[in-house]
Amino acid sequence: xxxxHLDQIGHSYGTAVYALEKTDMHFEDGKTYALLGxxxxxxxxxxxxxxxxxxxxxxxxxxxGTDVTRTxxxxxxxxxxxxFPVVYQSKTVFENLAFPLHCRGWDRSRIATRVAEIADLLGxxxxxxxxxxxxxADEKQLISLGRGLVRNDVAALLMDEPLTVIDPHMKFDLxxxxxxxxxxxxxxVVYVTHDQNEAMTFADEVLVMSAGRVVQRGTPQQxxxxxxxxxxGNFIGSPGMNFVRAERLDGDLRLDGVPLVGADRCRGIAPxxxxxxxxRPEHIAFAQGEELGVPASIVSAQDHGSLLVVDxxxxxxxxxxxxxxxxxxxxxxxxxxxxxxxxxxYVDGVLVN
Amino acid sequence: xxxxxxxxHLSHNGEAHLDGxxxxxxxxxxxxxxxxxxxxxxxxxxxxAGLQRIDSGTMERDGQAFGTLPAWQRDVAMVYQxxxxxxxxxxxxxxxxxLRKRRLPEVDVRQRVESVLSMVGLSNFAGRxxxxxxxxxxxRVALARALVRKADILLLDEPLVNLDYKLREQLREEFRxxxxxxxxxxxxxxxxxxxxxxxxxxxxxxxxxxxxxxTGTPAEVFERPANTLVAGIVNDPPMTILSGRLxxxxxxxxxxxxLAASAHLKNLPHGLYRFGIRAxxxxxxxxxxxxxxxxxxxxxxxxxxxxxxxxxxxxxxxxEGVHQVTDGSQIGLSLAPERLFAFAADGEGAxxxxxxxxxx
Numbered sequence: 001x002x003x004x005h006l007d008q009i010g011h012s013y014g015t016a017v018y019a020l021e022k023t024d025m026h027f028e029d030g031k032t033y034a035l036l037g038x039x040x041x042x043x044x045x046x047x048x049x050x051x052x053x054x055x056x057x058x059x060x061x062x063x064x065g066t067d068v069t070r071t072x073x074x075x076x077x078x079x080x081x082x083x084f085p086v087v088y089q090s091k092t093v094f095e096n097l098a099f100p101l102h103c104r105g106w107d108r109s110r111i112a113t114r115v116a117e118i119a120d121l122l123g124x125x126x127x128x129x130x131x132x133x134x135x136x137a138d139e140k141q142l143i144s145l146g147r148g149l150v151r152n153d154v155a156a157l158l159m160d161e162p163l164t165v166i167d168p169h170m171k172f173d174l175x176x177x178x179x180x181x182x183x184x185x186x187x188x189v190v191y192v193t194h195d196q197n198e199a200m201t202f203a204d205e206v207l208v209m210s211a212g213r214v215v216q217r218g219t220p221q222q223x224x225x226x227x228x229x230x231x232x233g234n235f236i237g238s239p240g241m242n243f244v245r246a247e248r249l250d251g252d253l254r255l256d257g258v259p260l261v262g263a264d265r266c267r268g269i270a271p272x273x274x275x276x277x278x279x280r281p282e283h284i285a286f287a288q289g290e291e292l293g294v295p296a297s298i299v300s301a302q303d304h305g306s307l308l309v310v311d312x313x314x315x316x317x318x319x320x321x322x323x324x325x326x327x328x329x330x331x332x333x334x335x336x337x338x339x340x341x342x343x344x345x346y347v348d349g350v351l352v353n
Numbered sequence: 354x355x356x357x358x359x360x361x362h363l364s365h366n367g368e369a370h371l372d373g374x375x376x377x378x379x380x381x382x383x384x385x386x387x388x389x390x391x392x393x394x395x396x397x398x399x400x401x402a403g404l405q406r407i408d409s410g411t412m413e414r415d416g417q418a419f420g421t422l423p424a425w426q427r428d429v430a431m432v433y434q435x436x437x438x439x440x441x442x443x444x445x446x447x448x449x450x451x452l453r454k455r456r457l458p459e460v461d462v463r464q465r466v467e468s469v470l471s472m473v474g475l476s477n478f479a480g481r482x483x484x485x486x487x488x489x490x491x492x493r494v495a496l497a498r499a500l501v502r503k504a505d506i507l508l509l510d511e512p513l514v515n516l517d518y519k520l521r522e523q524l525r526e527e528f529r530x531x532x533x534x535x536x537x538x539x540x541x542x543x544x545x546x547x548x549x550x551x552x553x554x555x556x557x558x559x560x561x562x563x564x565x566x567x568t569g570t571p572a573e574v575f576e577r578p579a580n581t582l583v584a585g586i587v588n589d590p591p592m593t594i595l596s597g598r599l600x601x602x603x604x605x606x607x608x609x610x611x612l613a614a615s616a617h618l619k620n621l622p623h624g625l626y627r628f629g630i631r632a633x634x635x636x637x638x639x640x641x642x643x644x645x646x647x648x649x650x651x652x653x654x655x656x657x658x659x660x661x662x663x664x665x666x667x668x669x670x671x672x673e674g675v676h677q678v679t680d681g682s683q684i685g686l687s688l689a690p691e692r693l694f695a696f697a698a699d700g701e702g703a704x705x706x707x708x709x710x711x712x713x
Binding site: 038039040137167168169172175176179180183194195196197200201202220221223224225234235236237238239240280282302303304305306324 | 389390487488517518519520522526545546547548551552571572575585586587588589590591631632633648649651652653654655658660671673675680
């Protein structure tokens with residue numbers, strides 16, 4: 001178990017622009033991290049630098065304080081899980097888990113004890129004598145994980161989109177088993193994904209990446225409540241944050257003439273600056289009774305099951321809101337309640353106060 | 354005017370991939386086929402396309418025999434999970450390929466390719482090779498090549514599954530418009546994701562082990578799942594199913610936990626049932642309610658999912674906002690009685706009563 005420090009790391013493939021811009025990054029021992037971003041954002045590059053599959057163009061990699069920049073993957077004691085499960089189809093689950101220990105020349109009884117421990121940790125005990133071929137994709141992925149963890153000197157656990165081939169209804173179950181196992185082993189985990197939902201549910205801390213840079217690093221709650229810029233606001237949440245230009249009148253910020261944010265929150269913002277309001281679809285509801293609301297017209301509604309995503313027009317802007325299925329709403333005109341304290345202000349695309 | 358499939362059987366190495374499947378698909382309709390991996394969705398498409406031979410059963414198109422036609426006479430276009438494009442051809446030539454193969458006059462080819470390119474938003478990329486495109490753009494090229502043929506039947510086999518989450522969100526919305534523009538054809542779309550099936554389809558077919566469990570509009574399938582299996586497949590997170598008994602207007606769980614049955618369940622006969630409730634309809638309760646132990650909780654930023662083990666089955670609760678819940682802690686669950694589904698206690702658990710149903 002070890003902390004990971006990327007000391008002034010940067011990487012470019014050949015003469016291309018930096019796939020990963022020069023950065024200093026620290027991952028604490030025993031915490032779980034997600035690297036989140038679209039294809040080509042540099043997240044896998046960062047992971048491969050940690051594992052040693054890639055030697056960075058610049059900087060040093062430190063595992064538990066030791067410089068491993070020039071150390072081969074095999075000698076870094078890193079457990080890895082990839083998109084597609086890696087299992088020996090012709091072997092039993094036991095043999096799969098025992099394989100790395102055989103390679104290290106462990107004796108039989110020591111192997112048996114250790115494999116039993118790992119199987120227990122991952123809930124695979126009843127499967128040990130089965131052939132790996134007959135297992136489901138999620139069980140195979142657990143075996144890949146188990147083979148990584150079975151060595152007792154694992155410094156860190158790296159996962160690259162491990163849930164991609166898993167059916168939606170099995171994803172949470174596999175996530176649970178991975179997390180529960182890790183609660184006991186307390187490895188430092190770095191998890192790469194493009195799926196914000198996975199990143200947010202899995203990690204203590206999420207690093208949102210774009211074009212070779214970490215744009216924001218924070219807990220899931222921080223990223224949801226206070227995205228640092230428009231990119232993060234859109235990327236986190238499904239659908240992402242709404243952004244609309246505010247009207248500034250008598251110091252207040254208004255939406256289609258209705259005051260939304262008081263003057264006190266605009267302190268420090270230049271009077272002529274253009275302010276964009278960031279409003280989560282979760283923070284818009286239909287106004288009740290006599291309540292003053294923002295006038296809007298309903299454009300369309302998408303059925304997602306328990307929730308509907310409703311497209312509304314406010315003035316010349318379009319916003320999305322989430323509405324519970326059992327809430328009835330008018331077909332044409334409506335008034336919206338926007339939770340004022342949840343509205344975020346952006347100037348030049350960046351969060352203010 | 355439609356495609357009619359009658360009692361299709363298809364086995365491979367002794368395993369039934371299609372097990373007596375019957376369905377019909379109208380012209381101008383978009384049907385999503387929802388099911389888990391290995392439910393038989395891909396096999397169904399391959400059978401329609403003529404890429405895999407069925408063991409028995411018949412297929413008809415507009416009253417004409419269809420299942421006996423060779424694949425090349427069926428006028429079916431298919432889009433796969435992996436975006437398949439010709440790497441040596443640029444975007445324009447990739448899309449033009451099926452038309453040129455049919456020896457269409459070059460003037461028509463140009464006109465049709467340009468129109469499809471603008472539909473999928475790739476007009477400015479016509480000269481690029483696929484390798485110089487992002488994943489989302491490559492899949493749009495593959496879709497464009499299928500659309501340009503104006504094939505009679507368009508089959509899409511989980512076309513978004515290999516794309517980034519955000520891109521998937523965006524393309525799902527685009528696809529809805531693009532696919533329904535094929536007004537006279539028949540479009541079938543496979544997915545494992547309930548929300549995708551609900552958003553896209555005029556109609557959903559729920560498949561499981563080579564069979565159709567239910568066919569209906571998204572709202573019908575969601576609000577009246579035919580049995581506990583369907584309830585599990587169309588809800589994400591899955592619906593919680595707890596075993597209990599109905600007794601003189603009370604729902605009784607073993608161990609003395611009781612709820613007053615609401616109006617929609619009152620006139621069901623006494624006896625054993627499986628009661629279903631959605632994750633969004635369960636709340637933590639102070640002291641009372643169904644006793645349970647938290648096995649796992651996770652926060653998605655806007656929501657908290659809490660998995661709870663109860664003596665009557667496993668429950669999943671979806672709470673708005675961020676809640677700190679300790680794994681292993683004791684918790685009481687409150688279920689809104691009027692939101693309960695009642696399923697048969699035996700067999701596949703056929704739906705007997707849904708919320709709002711059968712009240713009088």
